[in-house]
Amino acid sequence: MREVLRLFAAMGGRLADSSPMYGAAESVIGDITTQLDINRQLFLATKVWTSGRESGIQQAEQSLRRMRTRQFDLLQVHNLLDADTHLSWMKDWKAAGRIRYLGVTHYQENSLPALEKYVDSGQVDFVQLNYSMAERAAEDRLLPAAQASGVAVIVNRPFADAALFDRVKGRALPGWAAEFDATTWAQFFLKYILAHPAVTSAIPATRNPKHLLDNMSAGVGKLPDEAMRQRMLALVNAA
Numbered sequence: 444m445r446e447v448l449r450l451f452a453a454m455g456g457r458l459a460d461s462s463p464m465y466g467a468a469e470s471v472i473g474d475i476t477t478q479l480d481i482n483r484q485l486f487l488a489t490k491v492w493t494s495g496r497e498s499g500i501q502q503a504e505q506s507l508r509r510m511r512t513r514q515f516d517l518l519q520v521h522n523l524l525d526a527d528t529h530l531s532w533m534k535d536w537k538a539a540g541r542i543r544y545l546g547v548t549h550y551q552e553n554s555l556p557a558l559e560k561y562v563d564s565g566q567v568d569f570v571q572l573n574y575s576m577a578e579r580a581a582e583d584r585l586l587p588a589a590q591a592s593g594v595a596v597i598v599n600r601p602f603a604d605a606a607l608f609d610r611v612k613g614r615a616l617p618g619w620a621a622e623f624d625a626t627t628w629a630q631f632f633l634k635y636i637l638a639h640p641a642v643t644s645a646i647p648a649t650r651n652p653k654h655l656l657d658n659m660s661a662g663v664g665k666l667p668d669e670a671m672r673q674r675m676l677a678l679v680n681a682a
């Protein structure tokens with residue numbers, strides 16, 4: 444994990460997204476980024492994942508300590524759990540400078556309408572949702588809604604939890620991927636997402652430093668235009 448975070452920062456990576464749901468992840472990020480002295484370079488995001496106002500506040504206080512920061516760049520309501528309750532005290536924290544931006548997250552397509560309600564309400568700065576070449580429902584309404592309201596979009600499950608790699612297993616990357624500077628399937632899948640005009644950031648998960656280097660390379664060079672994105676989809680859907 445230390446090497447993954449070191450390389451991430453060295454390559455210009457910024458957004459580190461955690462949650463109290465992910466075991467010791469918040470403490471690991473806090474400890475390693477402090478040791479490497481990269482914590483000020485990162486955009487630190489985490490989530491509240493509990494019910495009730497007092498419980499949410501206590502959990503966020505604990506997350507601040509674990510991530511070794513006095514301010515979250517982004518605090519999100521994880522999986523919309525008790526979202527109205529949490530957004531109310533989170534707004535006060537934002538006004539007090541303890542949070543820069545507020546958000547809501549989910550990872551399942553059947554929750555996209557609920558996320559859209561928060562985007563339309565004007566209460567959130569960020570929405571985090573599942574979107575990939577294998578899970579495209581967000582294209583219908585939520586991504587256009589976020590774009591229209593100026594709400595930033597973080598994409599989780601960009602490889603559909605590695606299912607996309609299984610889909611193209613044994614197949615060579617097409618030569619035309621060079622037209623948008625993709626040299627691997629991971630870059631192909633990520634550039635499809637990053638080329639959507641509503642998308643702010645994608646957060647592929649990896650424990651592997653080689654995969655980290657691969658994924659970070661998707662952030663440089665050309666992106667596919669819409670005609671190319673349709674060609675990419677046709678190829679992956681035929682696989």
Ligand SMILES: NC(=O)c1ccc[n+]([C@@H]2O[C@H](COP(=O)([O-])OP(=O)(O)OC[C@H]3O[C@@H](n4cnc5c(N)ncnc54)[C@H](OP(=O)(O)O)[C@@H]3O)[C@@H](O)[C@H]2O)c1
Pocket residue numbers: 460461521522548549550571598599600601602603604605608629646647648649650651653654655657658
């Ligand atoms: N409700 C929520 O807020 C929510 C829900 C789900 C996920 N998330 C967030 O989204 C992030 C990503 O989602 P995810 O973990 O479900 O799925 P994902 O990023 O779509 O897929 C992760 C899988 O892809 C593999 N992988 C990564 N880079 C690769 C590469 N270059 N080549 C080949 N394989 C590669 C990883 O294995 P290796 O480790 O071996 O690289 C891992 O098995 C999570 O870390 C989490 O922060 C949020």
